[in-house]
Amino acid sequence: LKETPESGVYVKDLTSYVVKTVRECDKLRDFGAKNRHTGATAMNQDSSRSHSIYTITMESCETRADGSSGIRMGKLNLVDLAGSERQSKTQATGDRLKEATKINMSLSALGNCISALVDGKSTHIPYRDSKLTRLLQDSLGGNTKTVMIANMGPADYNYDESISTLRYANRAKNIKNKPKINEDPKDAMLREFQEEIARLKAQLGEGGGTIDPETGEIIPSLNRGNSFDERVVENVVEVERLVEVEKQLERIVEVERLVEVERLV
Known part of the structure; x- marks a missing residue:
């Protein structure tokens, strides 16, 4: 085994x-x-x-x-x-x-x-x-x-x-099983990244930050003091990092999906 x-x-x-x-x-x-x-x-x-x-x-x-x-x-x-x-x-x-x-x-x-x-x-x-x-x-x-x-x-x-x-x-009959839905680990990771990005963007919105509708870039508004400004900048950097990781994961998942489809055809 x-x-x-x-x-x-x-x-x-x-x-x-x-x-x-x-x-x-x-x-x-x-x-x-x-x-x-x-x-x-x-x-x-x-x-x-x-x-x-x-x-x-x-x-x-x-x-x-x-x-x-x-x-x-x-x-x-x-x-x-x-x-x-x-x-x-x-x-x-x-x-x-x-x-x-x-x-x-x-x-x-x-x-x-x-x-x-x-x-x-x-x-x-x-x-x-x-x-x-x-x-x-x-x-x-x-x-x-x-x-x-x-x-x-x-x-x-x-x-x-x-x-x-x-x-x-x-x-x-007294055994307690714990069934759950099985996902591809990369799909689950991708979903977690998407949820985290949405959460950070919401925080940026509360802090006065905006997202450029044409480029998708985050434009922070730094007007509430140094400590708040630092947190906003950290969120901007983290969101941009997660967005890049999300894109890479999407490419990997799509390639694997195409390979799987070809295998089953």
Whole structure:
């Protein structure tokens, strides 16, 4: 597993595909499902021997009311967890037993993370105890909306497993996630600069400063004493600096947007 500030945690050398339709998404999902490892046990002829994570990353370009534009990004994880197994029931041996051990260990790590998140007193959440919990870190108490579906068998033979699953789900439902809108960092920075420029210009207006309608240059009015004059001059310099930075950011964002559009065409 690797991690970057831009994309978060990801699997090294994993293949990603650019898709434009729901049908293309379905084909890739089916392709992944066919490659999923399964094996026979005493309880299931086609038992899943691994967890499955199907990730869809979405990008959209939007135009705001003020005419500016930005890119929003989102990620959808569709996760199918392999079932917890008891060797006494599955009668697994050899490779099947090793697989079951690893499955149970990762599910146990997930349970520990859920318990720590629900507890509210834990200063450390053990995401790194398992690759599964590391990949699902955002979905567990992070910047996401999460839905967990618990599957159980109706037979009394599965009573213990059903109770365990219900307890698992009961703990998970108490996790508090904090979803927010994801923006390209440069778009967010550009918006902050624009807000700061507007604030400083308003201060200049209160101090008697004006803006030349033809050139856009700021013309301060220095008539309220030395200390006030110095603050006005400082504001003028700061506004002019921010305006220049804003122009540079706009050029960078526009170039990146054109490159992204060409990539998706």
